[in-house]
Amino acid sequence: MGERVVIGMSGGVDSAVSALLLKRSGYAVHGAFMVTRGMDEREQAAAQDARAVCTAMEIPFDTVDFTTAFRREVVDYFTRSYLAGETPNPCVVCNRRIKWAALLGFADRIGAPYVATGHYARVERLENGRLTVAMANGGRKDQTYALCGLSQEQLARTLMPAGQYSKEQIRQIAEQARLPVAAKPDSQDICFIPDGDYVGFLRRSGAGDGKMGRFTDTSGADLGAHLGLCHYTVGQRKGLGRSFGRPLYVCALDPESGNVLLGENEELFRTRVVLRDFNAMGLPPELPAEEPIACTGKIRYNQQAAPCRIFRAEGRVTAEFDCPQRAVTPGQAAVFYDDGGRVLGGGTIARESFFEHNESDRLRSGFHA
Numbered sequence: 089m090g091e092r093v094v095i096g097m098s099g100g101v102d103s104a105v106s107a108l109l110l111k112r113s114g115y116a117v118h119g120a121f122m123v124t125r126g127m128d129e130r131e132q133a134a135a136q137d138a139r140a141v142c143t144a145m146e147i148p149f150d151t152v153d154f155t156t157a158f159r160r161e162v163v164d165y166f167t168r169s170y171l172a173g174e175t176p177n178p179c180v181v182c183n184r185r186i187k188w189a190a191l192l193g194f195a196d197r198i199g200a201p202y203v204a205t206g207h208y209a210r211v212e213r214l215e216n217g218r219l220t221v222a223m224a225n226g227g228r229k230d231q232t233y234a235l236c237g238l239s240q241e242q243l244a245r246t247l248m249p250a251g252q253y254s255k256e257q258i259r260q261i262a263e264q265a266r267l268p269v270a271a272k273p274d275s276q277d278i279c280f281i282p283d284g285d286y287v288g289f290l291r292r293s294g295a296g297d298g299k300m301g302r303f304t305d306t307s308g309a310d311l312g313a314h315l316g317l318c319h320y321t322v323g324q325r326k327g328l329g330r331s332f333g334r335p336l337y338v339c340a341l342d343p344e345s346g347n348v349l350l351g352e353n354e355e356l357f358r359t360r361v362v363l364r365d366f367n368a369m370g371l372p373p374e375l376p377a378e379e380p381i382a383c384t385g386k387i388r389y390n391q392q393a394a395p396c397r398i399f400r401a402e403g404r405v406t407a408e409f410d411c412p413q414r415a416v417t418p419g420q421a422a423v424f425y426d427d428g429g430r431v432l433g434g435g436t437i438a439r440e441s442f443f444e445h446n447e448s449d450r451l452r453s454g455f456h457a
Contacts, residue, residue: 090114092200093247096191097121097142097149099134101269102206102250104141105258108265109249110204111145118200119149122190124158125280140268154190161185163280167295170286173341173439174419175321177234177389178278180434184237192245202245207231210251211243212430219243220370222251223429229255233389236423236434237367290318301346303328306339306355314348317341323356323415340442341418357412358442361387361422363435366405370432375400380408383432385424387413393425398433405435416441 095107097119111117119142121135135151142149162182169176191203208224208231219240223230238246250258262270281289287297297316304310314320315329324338328350336350368375375381375398384393385407396409407422416437423434 090116091202092116092118092195092198093202093204094118094120094191094195094198094200095204096187096206097138098206099137099141099269099272100206100275101262101267101272102208102258103138104206104267104269105253105261105265106204106206106249107141107147108145108261108267110247111147113249115202117145117147117204118198119147120191120194121149121151122187123151123153123155124162124186126155130282137269137272144266144268150194152190152194154186157190158182158186163293167290167293169419170290170318171295171298171343172419173298173317173343175417176419177421177436178280179234180237180421183235184239184242188238188242188246192242195245202247204247204249206250207235207248208250208255209235209248211246211248214370214430216370216372218370218372220430220432221248222431223425224251225253230429232425232429232431233386233421233423233434236369236421236431238369239367240369243369287318299343299346301342301348303330303332303350304347305336306349306351311336311350317343317346317348320348322417337415340439356415358416359409359412360441361385361407361409361413361416362438362440363405363407363422364438366433366435368433370426370430375405381432383424383426385409385422387416387422387437388420396424398424404438405433418442 093110093115095117097103107117107119121138125131139149162178165181166176166178195203208229209221212222213219221232221235223232277284298318300316302310303312303314320338320341322338325335337353337356338348339351339355340349380397380399382397385396386393394409396407398407418437418439420437421434422437424432426432
């Protein structure tokens with residue numbers, strides 16, 4: 089029997105096939121289902137599917153309860169971010185602080201040196217000695233964006249078998265092995281908001297609609313009251329709650345005044361993106377000051393990476409894109425790659441990104457009218 093590995097079993101086809109591939113490679117595989125929502129109805133169904141897969145493959149299976157940590161680290165973060173006028177990316181936070189932390193903690197308890205997941209990515213070591221995640225071989229299905237926060241210690245113990253395959257190949261392997269979840273559809277939503285109603289979730293959690301304020305435009309004109317900051321995100325045009333007689337888009341949100349700044353479509357484009365909480369995954373932990381690193385970057389998950397340069401200036405990591413990017417959204421992740429599709433680093437887009445090239449009173453008046 090080979091080395092022990094704990095694999096996070098989600099109840100889906102990707103983790104199921106990953107467990108199968110690891111077993112075929114000689115690992116002693118142990119399945120673990122991470123309980124994060126107190127075993128609600130959907131989570132119970134997922135746990136049953138995960139258990140059925142492990143039973144079919146004759147591997148051990150456990151459920152591990154991380155409900156309290158998940159609420160503290162992910163759900164509460166999600167709520168705070170919306171109340172602060174940001175649009176959060178809970179999956180990035182969850183991967184580092186919950187999924188990997190939980191799996192590694194459980195692995196330590198049973199003496200397993202490795203953990204595994206069903207993510208479409210590959211762990212690689214670069215020439216500089218740093219570990220990183222690289223885009224999956226299949227190309228069309230790639231999850232490196234959501235893994236940009238993983239630490240070197242976490243990557244050193246991580247296996248990702250699905251990264252060698254395309255989604256179509258994973259489905260085919262599941263069908264050939266007659267796994268119980270071979271035809272199960274993929275989940276497309278945030279796990280704790282299955283209906284996609286973020287505002288409804290925030291209301292039920294007690295956060296409400298967010299700070300109330302006014303719509304303003306970039307000239308400082310008052311365009312009337314809005315529904316609350318949590319109803320809006322940068323780039324939004326529909327669902328503003330009122331008509332303005334012309335197409336207007338959300339350009340920025342101000343948690344201090346409660347104002348929502350509206351503008352024309354062309355006012356959504358930015359070339360410079362300011363980051364916070366930067367994780368230099370494939371780079372030295374301290375980026376050289378004022379020495380740009382050529383790379384490509386993406387400011388949202390479903391986006392083609394675009395040419396840019398990242399550098400540290402005045403204590404901040406900043407990205408300068410060759411072509412303006414639309415709807416740079418505070419709270420979302422910005423992830424940067426080398427020419428081989430390997431992650432160099434990633435961070436959270438800061439609110440300062442909107443004003444980086446717009447310091448005039450004309451634009452700032454929209455926030456402080």
